[in-house]
Amino acid sequence: MSAEVPPVPPNATVPPNATVPPNATVLEVExxxxxxxxYRALFGVSFTVEHGEAVALLGPNxxxxxxxxxxxxxxxxxxxxxxxxxxxxxxxxxxxxxxxAGLAHVPEGRAVFTTLSVEENLVLALGxxxxxxxxxxxLAAVYERFGVLADLRRHRAGTLSGGQQRLLSLAKVLxxxxxxxxxxxxxxxxxxxxxDDVYENLVAxxxxxxxxxxxxxxxxxxxxxxxRAVVLDxxxxxxxxxxxxxxxxxxxxxxxxxxxxxxxxxxxxxxGVGARTWVAARGGNRPMxxxxxxxxxxxxxxxxxxxx
Amino acid sequence: xxxxxxxxxxGVPYGCAYAIFAVGLCLTYQTTGVFNFGYGGQAxxxxxxxxxxxxxxxxxxxxxxxxxxVVLGPGLGLLLDRFxxxxxxxxxxxxxxxxxLSLLVGIPSLLSVLFGNRNLVGAPSIxxxxxxxxxxxxxxxxxxxxxxxxxxxxxxxxxxxVVLLRGTRLGLExxxxxxSRRLVQLDGVNADRVTATAWAISGLMAGLAGVLLAPAxxxxxxxxxxxxxxxAIAAAAWAALRSMPVAAVVGVFIxxxxxxxxxxLPTSSLWYSAVxxxxxxxxxxxxxxxxxxxxxxxxxxxxxxxxxxPPPPPTADIRTPQIDRFVRAxxxxxxxxxxxxxxxxxxxxWETVLNQGLAYSVIFLSITxxxxxAGQLSLAQATLAGVAAFTAAQLALHxxxxxxxxxxxxxxxxxxxxAVLAVGSLRLRGLGLALMTLAAALLFDVAxxxxxxxSGGTGGVTIERRWLGFDLAAPNGHxxxxxxxxxxxxxxxGVSLVQRGTVGRFLAAxxxxxxxxxxxxxxxxxxxxxxxxxxxxxxxVGGTLLVVQETVVAPAQFDYQLSLAFVVIxxxxxxxxxxxxxxxxxxxxxxxxxxQYAPQRFQGLTFVxxxxxxxxxxxxxxxxxxxxxxxxxxxxxxxxxxxxRSTAPAVTGRP
Numbered sequence: 001m002s003a004e005v006p007p008v009p010p011n012a013t014v015p016p017n018a019t020v021p022p023n024a025t026v027l028e029v030e031x032x033x034x035x036x037x038x039y040r041a042l043f044g045v046s047f048t049v050e051h052g053e054a055v056a057l058l059g060p061n062x063x064x065x066x067x068x069x070x071x072x073x074x075x076x077x078x079x080x081x082x083x084x085x086x087x088x089x090x091x092x093x094x095x096x097x098x099x100x101a102g103l104a105h106v107p108e109g110r111a112v113f114t115t116l117s118v119e120e121n122l123v124l125a126l127g128x129x130x131x132x133x134x135x136x137x138x139l140a141a142v143y144e145r146f147g148v149l150a151d152l153r154r155h156r157a158g159t160l161s162g163g164q165q166r167l168l169s170l171a172k173v174l175x176x177x178x179x180x181x182x183x184x185x186x187x188x189x190x191x192x193x194x195x196d197d198v199y200e201n202l203v204a205x206x207x208x209x210x211x212x213x214x215x216x217x218x219x220x221x222x223x224x225x226x227x228r229a230v231v232l233d234x235x236x237x238x239x240x241x242x243x244x245x246x247x248x249x250x251x252x253x254x255x256x257x258x259x260x261x262x263x264x265x266x267x268x269x270x271x272g273v274g275a276r277t278w279v280a281a282r283g284g285n286r287p288m289x290x291x292x293x294x295x296x297x298x299x300x301x302x303x304x305x306x307x308x
Numbered sequence: 309x310x311x312x313x314x315x316x317x318x319g320v321p322y323g324c325a326y327a328i329f330a331v332g333l334c335l336t337y338q339t340t341g342v343f344n345f346g347y348g349g350q351a352x353x354x355x356x357x358x359x360x361x362x363x364x365x366x367x368x369x370x371x372x373x374x375x376x377x378v379v380l381g382p383g384l385g386l387l388l389d390r391f392x393x394x395x396x397x398x399x400x401x402x403x404x405x406x407x408x409l410s411l412l413v414g415i416p417s418l419l420s421v422l423f424g425n426r427n428l429v430g431a432p433s434i435x436x437x438x439x440x441x442x443x444x445x446x447x448x449x450x451x452x453x454x455x456x457x458x459x460x461x462x463x464x465x466x467x468x469x470v471v472l473l474r475g476t477r478l479g480l481e482x483x484x485x486x487x488s489r490r491l492v493q494l495d496g497v498n499a500d501r502v503t504a505t506a507w508a509i510s511g512l513m514a515g516l517a518g519v520l521l522a523p524a525x526x527x528x529x530x531x532x533x534x535x536x537x538x539x540a541i542a543a544a545a546w547a548a549l550r551s552m553p554v555a556a557v558v559g560v561f562i563x564x565x566x567x568x569x570x571x572x573l574p575t576s577s578l579w580y581s582a583v584x585x586x587x588x589x590x591x592x593x594x595x596x597x598x599x600x601x602x603x604x605x606x607x608x609x610x611x612x613x614x615x616x617x618p619p620p621p622p623t624a625d626i627r628t629p630q631i632d633r634f635v636r637a638x639x640x641x642x643x644x645x646x647x648x649x650x651x652x653x654x655x656x657x658w659e660t661v662l663n664q665g666l667a668y669s670v671i672f673l674s675i676t677x678x679x680x681x682a683g684q685l686s687l688a689q690a691t692l693a694g695v696a697a698f699t700a701a702q703l704a705l706h707x708x709x710x711x712x713x714x715x716x717x718x719x720x721x722x723x724x725x726x727a728v729l730a731v732g733s734l735r736l737r738g739l740g741l742a743l744m745t746l747a748a749a750l751l752f753d754v755a756x757x758x759x760x761x762x763s764g765g766t767g768g769v770t771i772e773r774r775w776l777g778f779d780l781a782a783p784n785g786h787x788x789x790x791x792x793x794x795x796x797x798x799x800x801x802g803v804s805l806v807q808r809g810t811v812g813r814f815l816a817a818x819x820x821x822x823x824x825x826x827x828x829x830x831x832x833x834x835x836x837x838x839x840x841x842x843x844x845x846x847x848x849v850g851g852t853l854l855v856v857q858e859t860v861v862a863p864a865q866f867d868y869q870l871s872l873a874f875v876v877i878x879x880x881x882x883x884x885x886x887x888x889x890x891x892x893x894x895x896x897x898x899x900x901x902x903x904q905y906a907p908q909r910f911q912g913l914t915f916v917x918x919x920x921x922x923x924x925x926x927x928x929x930x931x932x933x934x935x936x937x938x939x940x941x942x943x944x945x946x947x948x949x950x951x952x953r954s955t956a957p958a959v960t961g962r963p
Contacts (some may be wrong), residue, residue: 037617075490075615093492094500105494110611113491125479125495126482172495213502 024087026051026211027072027180032081034071041067043235044081049180054202054212056222058246059232060254065215066108068232069184072213073105074098085169085180104178108185108215111169114158117167118149121157138175145201146171162189170198177208184215188200201224219250313449316564317570321524323563324458328465328517329540330547330555335513338548339506341486342393342404343739346411348537349512350388350531351518354381357527359431369432375480375540378517385511389504398610400490401738402685409687409918410876412537413869416530417916424869431522433457438523447918449574454524461520464558465513472509473552477734479676483504490612534869538750539563542592545743548601562588566787587656592747596733625939630948639887650789659789661901662894663857666792669893670799672878673886677803678843679875680883681812683819684836685742687871688729688749692844693851695723695752698762700852701769701861711771711856719848726844730837737822749868757863768862771855788857795853799846800886806842807886815839880921882931 027049034042041064047159049055059065072083074095081109090098099105112121119139126138143150146167153162157168166186173181183202187195195218202225206212218223223229227248231239231253239249329347336344344350354376363373388411396403435457436442440449473479481502484492489499518533525532545557566587573580583590596602627635650659671693678684696718703714733744741750757763806812814835817825826832855861876897882888921932928935 036615039617070615073494075494075612094498095490096496099494099496107491107494107612111491111494112611116480116484117486120480120484123477123496124480124492127495127497213329262419 024051025049025084026053026086027213028082028084028087029068029072029083030084032068032071032078033084034067034076034078034081036076040177041235042071042078042081045235045237046081046234047230047237047240049211049213051211052206052209053228053274054206054214054226055216056219056220056226056246057213057230057232058217058222058229059238062234063232063253064235065232066184067235069105069107069182069213069215072098072182072260073103075105077106093290102174102179103182104180105182106169106173106184106186108188110162112157112160112165112172114156116157117154117162118157119153121168122149122172122175125175142171142175145174162192163191167194168192170201174201174205177205177210179207180213185217187216187218187221187232188212195221201241219247223247243266310448310804311571313445313565313566315568317445317449317451317455319564319567320560321454321458321563323538323560325517325521325524325559326460326539326543326563327462327556327559327878328458328638329511330535330543330559330804331462331466331552332510332513332517332542333540333544334547334552335473336506336510336551337486337544338387338473339482339510340389340393341398342396343408343549344411344510345405345408345537345613347408347510347514348515348533348540349412349415350381350384351521351536352528353384353415353419353518353535355431355518355528355533356423356516358368358430359522360426362432363428363430364426369434370716373434373519375888377512377519378864381511381513381515381518383509383511384508385509385514386504388511392411393507394500394503397613397616398487402679402683402767405739405742406876406879407683409872412534413873413876414916414920416533417913419530421910421913421916428528429526431519431528433523434519435461457520461516462556462560465516466552467821469513469568470552473701478502480662486608488612489672490610490615491605507772508900536747538592539588541743542588542595542747545595545602546599547594547600549605550601558591562591562592580881582755582759583628586751589747589750589754591731592743593751596740596744603735603737605739628945628948631941631944639696647793651786652792658901659786660857661897663789663792664854665855665897666796667788667850667857667893668896669844669890670682670796670853671847671852672874672892673799673803674843674846674850675875675878676883676886676889677815677846678808678839679878680885680888681819682815682836682839683808684839685728685738685875686729686745686840686843687742687875688726688745688752688846689843689870689874690851690866690870691752691868692722692726692847693854694757694863695725695844697855697866698757698769701771701855702762704771705769709908711852715849715852715856717853719845722848722851723841723845726840726847727837730840734833734836746868746871749871753863753866754869757866763861763863768860768865792853796890799849800890803846803889804886811835811838837928877921880924880932882934882937884934888933 011196025048029048030046032042033040033044045064045068047055055070059067067076071078074090074093074097077092081091081307082089085101087102090101093101095105113124116124122139122142123135126135128204143153148164149168149171152164157160157165159300160168166189170183170186181202186198186202199221202212206225210247212225213224214226223243226243228241229239229243229247229249230237231246233253238253329351332347332351333344336342336347357380358372358376361367361375362369367375393404396407433453436453438453438457441452442456443451445451471485479868481492481497482505484495485497485499485502485506489503492502493499515950521536522528527616539657540559543562544555546556546558547553566584567712569584569587570580572585615707650662654662671689674689674692675686678686678689698722699718700709700711700714703709703717704711709717729745729748733741736744763769805818814825814830817828817830818832818835822832825835855865858865878889878892879896881892896914899917903913905911924932
């Protein structure tokens with residue numbers, strides 16, 4: 001652990017981890033399966049994020065993007081599969097252990113403590129991962145970077161606008177730069193100019209050596225930042241490769257199975273098998289649902305009573 | 309001035325007692341997100357064990373203090389966290405309230421089961437000596453050890469807690485964990501440990517409060533602690549469960565004002581007999597009406613609550629038609645068998661008991677409608693039953709009105725009271741609504757029901773029981789049973805129709821999401837008033853039915869604590885379905901009757917059993933019975949599937 005983290009200058013570098021060589025795999029996800037009660041969301045998702053790399057995690061509504069983010073940060077316990085952080089198996093760890101190991105997760109939507117003040121939110125974040133150095137100096141650095149938060153520091157976070165709350169949750173993460181950042185829909189509900197700001201911060205973070213996993217529905221933005229893309233469809237990986245080929249896969253997946261099965265050209269060269277087998281099992285032409293379902297099973301509590 | 313001080317000073321220890329509890333309630337709410345109704349139960353447990361150890365086992369005062377406050381208090385808090393509150397999703401307000409209530413009802417009953425019904429007297433004081441007058445205020449107002457202990461204890465506790473909560477990192481982490489146990493973990497905070505610490509501190513405070521207050525009364529009675537809780541709730545409400553100093557000041561204010569007024573008011577006046585005992589509830593209602601913070605109590609929600617899986621649908625909705633047909637036929641057969649048995653072979657003693665169960669079932673149907681369908685929590689259903697019963701009794705007494713007609717008028721009166729209650733609490737929901745209904749129940753309990761014009765004092769009103777010329781009291785007649793079964797059948801059918809009809813869908817929409825329901829054009833205030841009025845009428849019908857059997861209507865039959873127990877019982881068996889209410893009613897009387905055969909000390913076990921059942925509500929909000937039904941349905945369906953596969957293996961194959 002890095003006990004002595006200095007106050008954060010505007011472009012701080014991520015504390016190096018001596019045990020991990022550069023260009024090593026920072027985050028590795030292997031054959032993940034997960035769900036909520038009887039509803040299955042992931043059917044064997046595998047990908048990696050290398051050191052200092054930004055990976056865009058894309059897919060339509062209900063593809064399982066947020067679930068992947070939640071499993072990686074420990075909020076959802078996977079029913080099968082492995083999550084490795086810098087080579088260490090962290091599958092099934094409590095979220096706070098994973099956070100202390102250097103992974104930061106900005107969840108989707110409002111993710112601040114509404115009853116605490118802005119400053120209390122930041123102090124809470126500063127105390128993690130052993131950095132109990134000069135809190136005041138760190139706060140000053142954060143306020144310098146996010147001027148709007150400095151003006152609101154005494155306000156309760158619940159009184160902030162949606163965009164300000166998103167900024168606050170990003171500031172919480174950047175206060176102590178993480179080794180891996182999992183950002184879930186950072187642009188959601190933000191004005192375009194604010195989104196530009198947010199993405200500038202992400203670029204700076206990547207430049208400082210952090211690995212990024214960016215879940216995003218604004219595909220162009222995410223692809224501009226990322227060097228690689230993973231496209232999910234119905235809880236399976238439909239594409240994993242360089243940004244250049246991602247757009248085509250995204251278009252195919254976003255258009256839905258109805259379109260592709262009718263044309264009969266699902267492009268077996270780039271699209272993974274997961275999505276196609278799923279579509280076949282469902283009979284090929286059903287409308288998309290909120291959750292992916294296990295093929296051949298009725299959606300009901302009884303089918304998975306043991307798990308609940 | 310001297311006289312005023314003379315009246316006001318004795319109010320201070322009472323006020324401090326309220327303040328200590330109120331501060332504890334605020335602490336628990338802010339650090340765990342739970343409004344812990346069980347706080348009074350926890351304090352009582354420590355006080356009871358403390359007195360028992362010193363007076364019965366002969367322990368030294370400090371030894372008993374260490375065990376009951378430092379060991380038992382935090383230990384109980386940790387147990388509650390580990391086995392109950394940790395399992396409740398942070399957004400489920402109803403589950404938290406019901407669990408807290410079942411602790412308030414269950415802990416005192418459990419203690420009397422464990423230790424026997426003993427009268428514990430003479431708890432030693434741990435602070436200043438209660439018999440020594442330390443100094444005089446003014447010229448001749450003596451200040452003895454009880455006052456000093458209370459004041460010093462309250463101030464010390466207040467300072468320590470405010471510093472802990474506002475000034476330390478642990479306090480910050482506890483407040484954050486109370487809002488979202490998941491989100492705080494993303495900041496690298498071990499939420500489990502922080503919440504457990506919060507519960508241990510809260511338990512310690514409850515224990516300290518209990519032991520500090522034990523010497524104030526001659527005997528240690530759970531009743532005193534529950535009364536304390538009520539005044540403390542009023543004080544905490546004025547602080548919006550937030551500011552501990554405000555809670556403390558209001559607590560002291562209630563104590564001082566009520567004793568000062570007691571000194572000045574003539575004992576024969578209505579103010580003295582009715583208004584004064586109701587002061588805490590008037591203060592509570594005032595807080596609920598005027599403190600805007602209470603309306604927003606349930607607004608701060610866990611942003612990560614969507615990580616929880618969605619709740620399961622009721623079994624009846626998802627079982628296969630094959631089993632469904634079987635189950636439906638089974639219900640009709642059971643009803644038929646029950647009616648035939650009651651008319652033929654069941655001994656009259658048990659018939660009386662089961663008849664009572666029928667009446668309770670009608671009252672419980674009101675909870676099915678209000679809580680199960682509309683998602684509103686009322687802690688006043690027994691009181692509404694009482695409103696109807698007393699109305700019917702007074703009509704019969706003064707106008708010679710037939711009790712059945714009177715019962716209907718009474719039900720109408722109960723519906724009106726319920727509607728007024730709903731109108732008064734339109735802006736509240738969740739916890740605020742529960743507190744408002746509790747205040748109403750207490751108001752009736754202390755100020756209305758004991759009044760001579762209503763109940764003729766504690767003795768109650770004796771009523772005649774005649775129905776279409778049949779004497780309902782005839783020893784071997786079945787006329788009461790026939791009446792009860794018809795009423796229950798009509799009420800159950802009515803509730804079932806409402807649930808399936810348009811109103812039921814509106815109410816279900818309101819339960820699911822008030823914002824969503826308003827968005828599709830549901831008139832929320834009207835639907836809420838309607839649900840309260842219908843439930844009030846049902847409770848009224850049930851209450852009248854209940855008293856017809858007992859020939860006497862007395863205030864004790866509609867004690868507000870019964871309302872709490874009712875909610876807990878129905879929730880245990882299943883609040884969503886009509887059969888859940890009937891199971892609750894029959895289960896309550898059968899268990900109570902069976903316990904008659906057990907030794908005296910186990911009499912309180914009924915409430916312990918149901919409280920224990922309600923504790924499962926944390927993990928299974930659909931109720932224990934509903935859970936078992938789902939299990940058995942699943943088993944039956946698996947068996948059916950196996951049989952289908954062995955007979956026709958080719959058909960079931962899937963591509």
